[in-house]
Amino acid sequence: MNIGILGGGQLAQMLALAGIPLGLRFTVLDPAEQAPAGAAAHVLRASFDDAAALDRLAARSDVISLDFENVPVAAVERLAAQRPVRPGALALATSQDRLAEKTLCHRLGLPTAPFAPVDSAAELAGAAAELGTPALAKTRRFGYDGKGQYRLTHPDEAGAAWEALGGQPLILEGWVPFDFEVSLLAVRRVNGEQRFYPLSENRHHGGILRCSRAPFDDPELQRQAQRYAGALLEALDYVGVLAIEFFVQAGRLLVNELAPRVHNSGHWTIEGAQTSQFENHLRAICDLPLGSTEPRGHAAMVNLIGEEPPLAQLAALPELHIHRYGKSARPGRKLGHVTVTAASAAEREARLAPLARLCEADLPASSLGLPDPTASR
Numbered sequence: 001m002n003i004g005i006l007g008g009g010q011l012a013q014m015l016a017l018a019g020i021p022l023g024l025r026f027t028v029l030d031p032a033e034q035a036p037a038g039a040a041a042h043v044l045r046a047s048f049d050d051a052a053a054l055d056r057l058a059a060r061s062d063v064i065s066l067d068f069e070n071v072p073v074a075a076v077e078r079l080a081a082q083r084p085v086r087p088g089a090l091a092l093a094t095s096q097d098r099l100a101e102k103t104l105c106h107r108l109g110l111p112t113a114p115f116a117p118v119d120s121a122a123e124l125a126g127a128a129a130e131l132g133t134p135a136l137a138k139t140r141r142f143g144y145d146g147k148g149q150y151r152l153t154h155p156d157e158a159g160a161a162w163e164a165l166g167g168q169p170l171i172l173e174g175w176v177p178f179d180f181e182v183s184l185l186a187v188r189r190v191n192g193e194q195r196f197y198p199l200s201e202n203r204h205h206g207g208i209l210r211c212s213r214a215p216f217d218d219p220e221l222q223r224q225a226q227r228y229a230g231a232l233l234e235a236l237d238y239v240g241v242l243a244i245e246f247f248v249q250a251g252r253l254l255v256n257e258l259a260p261r262v263h264n265s266g267h268w269t270i271e272g273a274q275t276s277q278f279e280n281h282l283r284a285i286c287d288l289p290l291g292s293t294e295p296r297g298h299a300a301m302v303n304l305i306g307e308e309p310p311l312a313q314l315a316a317l318p319e320l321h322i323h324r325y326g327k328s329a330r331p332g333r334k335l336g337h338v339t340v341t342a343a344s345a346a347e348r349e350a351r352l353a354p355l356a357r358l359c360e361a362d363l364p365a366s367s368l369g370l371p372d373p374t375a376s377r
Contacts (some may be wrong), residue, residue, distance in 0.1 A: 002027065002059045004083070006075065008035030008043055008069025008333070010325040011262050014270070015065070016040035018278035024286075027060045029053055030065070036325045037067070048075045058082040063285050065240060066261050069095045070142055086239035086285040087192070091260040094236065098140050098171045098257075104267040105255045108231045112255045113247070114174035124172060125158035129377055131174040137161045140169045147207070176254060178247035182216055183265040186229035187241045187280045190287035194233060195280065196226045197273060198292045200265050202245070208332060212301045213348070214272060216354045224253045232258065241266070241281040264303070264334070271321045271339045272299025297341055298348045302355060309358050314338065317358065319351050 001024055005012045007029030016026040017040050026041035035043050042060070046053030048071045057079065064085045065258050066076075069092060076089045094100045102115045116127035118137065133155065141150035150161040151173075163171075181204070185197040198215030198223055216222075229244055236242075243263030246253040266277040275283075275291025283290050294352065307329045308314075314322050324336040338355060342348035 001027075001062045002060055003282065003285075004029070004061030004064035004079075005037070005041070005067050006048060006057075006064065006071045006079075008037035008041070009067050010036045010327075010336075012037035012067040013040055013073070014267075014278050014323075015067075015262065015282060017095040018270075018276055019282045024282060027057060029057045030067075035255075036327060039326060043058055048072055051078065051377060054078050065281070065285050066092065069260055070204060085116045087242070087260045088237070088239070090250065091236045091238050091242070095260045096141055100171075101134065101172075101255075101258055102171065104232070104235065108228075108235055110228045111252065111253050113176045116172050118170040118172050120164035121159045124152075124162055124170065124366070125155045128152050128155040128158055131172060134175040136173045136175065136185055137163055137165060137170050138173065140171050143260065149207070153197040176247050176249060178249045178254070180248050181245060181256070182225070182248055182253075183212075183243055183263065184219065185231055185243055185263060185266045185269070185277050185293075186226070186233055187277070187284050187293070188233045188238050189284045189290055190239050193231065193290055194217070194231060195290045195293045196222075196276065197266065197269060198222065198295055199225055202265050202269065206332070208303070208305060208334075209264050210303055210305070211352075212268055213345075214268050214297045214299055220251070221248065221253060226257060228253065240284050241277050264337075265301075267337050268301040268339055269293075269325070270323070271341050272296055297343045298345045299342075300340045300348050300352055302338050302340070302352070302359070303334050304338065304359070305334055306331050308335050313358055317354050319355045320355065338341040 003026050005028045007026050008028035012028045013036045028037045028041045029044045031047045061083050064079050064083050073089050073093045079085050094259050099117050102112050105112050114131050118124045133152050135152050137150045150164050181202045182199045188194045200212040200214035201216040203211045241262050243259040245256040247256050257300050262277045262281050269276045274294045280291055321339040327335050340351045
């Protein structure tokens with residue numbers, strides 16, 4: 001079977017690496033000169049609105065999926081007229097607009113931060129007065145890794161926030177004093193079969209994910225997350241892996257964001273779960289039986305951001321699994337990740353310590369009272 005992917009980044013690369021052992025072949029469409037997925041897939045270099053290139057992708061594919069969510073919905077609709085696209089245009093359009101996401105959650109009865117749509121500086125000031133400050137103004141579209149956000153501490157800052165965010169439609173979200181963040185990977189097959197991975201606990205710095213630890217063992221939060229994810233999968237008629245980021249506040253979950261694709265917080269599943277998120281996404285979109293989502297012990301995923309340690313030094317560390325994406329270094333850019341696996345959570349934290357020293361970075365500690373991997377630095 002031939003799989004087409006819109007986008008040729010590291011997620012497409014890892015999808016291809018997971019699919020090749022299954023006998024799948026891959027074609028990606030991406031405008032970049034050196035798309036990371038080119039190491040494992042045929043690349044059509046073109047923009048996402050190039051009609052002829054989209055038609056070539058469709059001609060080479062039996063089913064088509066997404067590497068990231070900021071592709072034109074019109075491109076997906078053109079492809080869907082020729083081949084199955086999974087997930088489809090509804091999920092893509094919803095995830096591209098923060099207001100649409102929050103509105104869908106509200107309709108389904110899923111808790112979120114309080115929010116209000118904003119279309120002018122005056123509306124922003126009014127919404128800030130109503131929701132209270134601090135509050136977070138966000139662009140409705142194209143925000144990721146902390147980009148496209150402005151923290152208001154008073155309604156009088158509305159004008160400055162409106163200008164800083166480009167004078168475009170916004171959503172204002174009430175400030176959530178959350179305890180920490182978790183995410184859930186849910187996967188749904190064409191025939192409706194569903195599976196869920198254990199929650200991962202996520203730690204960010206500068207708006208960018210630094211470290212994910214799994215499994216996060218809280219049966220009640222796991223039940224909440226799976227119930228919310230099941231509602232979203234059904235409402236979106238979703239096929240593939242759906243990632244849902246949650247705030248944890250006093251023992252309950254608030255939906256923060258959706259990602260209609262395999263997700264950075266689920267990279268631990270490559271070595272840390274019976275079936276990786278990448279293989280299960282492919283199984284789902286090909287309508288194959290889904291694999292087990294059970295963890296293999298305890299795992300942590302650490303992003304390599306901005307610059308990478310020398311490969312020889314990384315390779316010298318015990319019990320690590322290295323993934324480099326073939327990208328050039330740039331501040332704030334995800335260049336690769338490293339996964340640590342262990343039989344226990346405490347052993348996992350101990351194995352993170354030499355990685356923290358090598359990266360010369362503080363790996364944010366778990367909320368579970370486990371040893372801080374930077375403590376010996």
